[in-house]
Amino acid sequence: MRAEGPYPSATLAGFGPHSGGRRLSLLLVEDDRGDALLVEEQIADVADTADIDLTWVQSISAAEQAVLGARPDCVLLDLNLPDADGIDALHRLGRLDPTIPIIVLTGLNDEHFGISAVASGAQDYLVKGRVDPEMLRRAVVYSIERKRAELTAVDLHASRLRERENARLERGLLPSALLLENPGVEIVTQSLPNRRDALLGGDFYDIVQTPDRTVHVMMGDVAGHGPDEAALGVALRIGWRALTFAGLRGNERMRQLDRILTTERPGPGIFATLLSVALEPDTGSYTAVRAGHPGMLVQGHGAVEWVEPTAGSALGLGASEWPVNRLQLPEGHGLLLLTDGLFEGHAGPGGSRLGEPGLLELARSLAARPGREFVGALIAEIESRARPHGGLSDDIALIRVERSPR
Secondary structure, three states: OOOOOOOOEEEEEHHHOOOOOOOEEEEEEEEHHHHHHHHHHHHHHOOOOOOEEEEEEOOOHHHHHHHHOOOEEEEEEOOOEEEEEEHHHHHHHHHHHHOOOOOEEEOOOHHHHHHHHHHHHEEEEEOOOOOOOOHHHHHHHHHHHHHHHHHHHHHHHHHHOOOOHHHHHHHHHHHEEEOOOOOOEEEEEEEOOOOOOOEEEEEEEEEEOOOOEEEEEEEEEEEEOOOHHHHHHHHHHHHHHHHOOOOOOHHHHHHHHHHHHHOOOOOOOEEEEEEEEEEEEOOOOEEEEEEEEOOOEEEOOOOOEEEOEEEEEEOOOOOOOOOOEEEOOOOEEEEEEEOHHHHOOOOOOHHHOOOHHHHHHHHHHHOOOOOOHHHHHHHHHHHHHHHHHOOOOOOOOEEEEEEEOO
16 A cells, blocks of 8 residues: 555446546545554445545645545545644635545544534535444545535525526616606616626616706617626716716716716726717707717608718727717607617527628518507517527617607
8 A cells, every 4th residue: 555646446336426427536644554444445345336536644734635636526634734723624625626526534543623624614524433334435535515505505695696696786877767746758778688608798778857857868888798888878878867867968968977987997998889869858958968879760751861960989999079969759769778788689681690681671661650659669679580599699778769749
């Protein structure tokens, strides 16, 4: 028997689903040669069908090197070693790889250490001199299973926390419209977050009506995906709402939003596109300020047109002036603000990108539908077309605003 290194391969009957045709790797950390031989004999006593690689080392430092070299499926750890004593040995291995199940080996007079070890993260403990082969087999199998269940529970808890965080961010990105009692407009909003990587994108929007009855509608998109971009989108949306109620309009508001972005963004390369519209419900007159954002659709009377007001640079790129466009929304027509996720996905012929011309063609095929139905059908059709080609690659957000019939 060698002092350190892998034992000749042995087989352990009934080590269950973990064998599955592959070798099960055990690391024995034990400085007493006699105790190590006893473990080897107990393994041999239950060796029938499942291959086992048993490696014996005599110190915690050697165990650390073994774990770094090849992760074992389970560790059998003596608590009294030349270079670590008691729970310290358990903590050192646990910090090195917390996913490895550890079974503590204790002497007859140290059983209380075994109980403390389990409280400190060990999966089980065995008392030397009171272990038979079947007990050893069960301890290894159950420890591996318990560790697997423990890690699964941790992952599930982390996923639920992420879901709650995402829900809070989505609430900040996609708020309810804040309108007067009789606003003079009908609003439809719909968003479809991309869940492929379980992270939020940077789409954000807002709708508020000021005391002069002007309805302000904003749609924006922070470049990139993830919680940093989502948080920046929330900051921009809240900033836009506060600036709007403070009476800032046009370039004054855009310059302050640019300041917010450059202050809050996580890195210098982050920018955001934004489209802000101010509609007078009584006349249909509206202004549009566009900072690098896509244009809009106008739908009504069975037709759809693409409207692209003159644009300035996206926020965060050093601009200080943006064109203020004055336009007219005909009665019975809805103005649709959108994000580029609506046309950048692979929803075109043969899995190609849909593009703005493809979006317009698709919208025209649905133009006869009433406003809310039109919005739902448009998004549903794009999602359906993209599904065979991997689904949507970006978040989708859309607002439709129409003057109420008088």
